[in-house]
Amino acid sequence: MTSKERFIELYRTYIHRDGSEKLLEFLMSRSSDFFEAPASTRFHGAYKGGLVDHSLNVYECLKDYLERPRVREIYGLNSVSEESIAIVALLHDICKVNVYRPSKRNVKVDGQWQSVDTFEFHDDLPYGHGEKSVYMITGFMRLTRDESFAIRYHMGFSSEYDDPRSIGYTFEHFPLAFALSTADMEATYFLEGEKK
Template sequence: MTKREEFIAVYQENIQRRGADRLLEWLDSDASDFFTAPSSTRFHGAYEGGLVEHSLNVYECLKDYLNRPRTKELYGMDYTPETIAVTALLHDICKVGFYAVDYRNAKNEQGVWEKVPYYTVRDTLPYGHGEKSVYMIQSFMRLTRDEAFAIRYHMGFSGNEDKNSVGRALEMFPLALAVNVADMEATYYLEGSVK
């Protein structure tokens, strides 16, 4: 099963709210590069299909994190399969149409200069990161408050946001912390260079 097929299967199995079908149709259309886009320019998932792979990794990491007994019993983190799928699979939808391929000169193994492709940012909707994902999703379907804050603050303290706002959001919306942990685990341990 390809990553595209896996994503669609998880999405359709878990996300049933009104508008979800239109969002998936858009993600899988020529208007979107979701299934071929990288997840970054140089770091995790900096290759074709990196974004969908990262989204699936975050989904698996989030499910694992939320299955810990203490997250439910001590922290009260008990979310529906739909909320888990929405926040994990769609947290980086802001990266659709965000990257472009450009070329630069580099020496090959024989020491000869040649043009090599690399990813660069082409931000045609400069609306931030998490908030842009929320905005794009809500063009198709409604998010709960927990979902919106989890997606908005999924970068945690590694983003450019005001640190006081981040801390308050993570305190008020535990799902935001859970998605941040899942995103960091996927980024640095599953996709990064940490061994």
């Protein structure tokens, strides 16, 4: 099964909210490069199809995190629906649709300059990262408050633009946000990492 097929299968199995099918139609349309886009320019998932692979990795990491007894019993995340898990994990980086363009850059290999494939970032809707994902999703379907905060703050303390007090408050009051951020970091740094 390809990553695209796996994504669509998970999406259609768990996400049934009004408007969700229209969102999936957009992701599969010619107006979207979701299934071909990289997840970054040079770091994690910096290859064609890296975005969908990253989304699936975050989904698996989030599922694992939410199974921990401490998370379920102490942190109160024992009733997160399968739909919410799928929405926040599979769609947290929808803001990366149509923002990467194939490019070239020169690097030294064994003392010689060589041209290598890379991606350039060009965002025609610079609305922020998590906030842009929330904005794009809610153009098709409603999100719960927990889902909105999870997607908005999934970058956690690695975001250079957010006040750390807001992030801390969000993680304390919306534990799904902390869970998604943890899953995103695990996928990014341990499963994917910089492409060599």
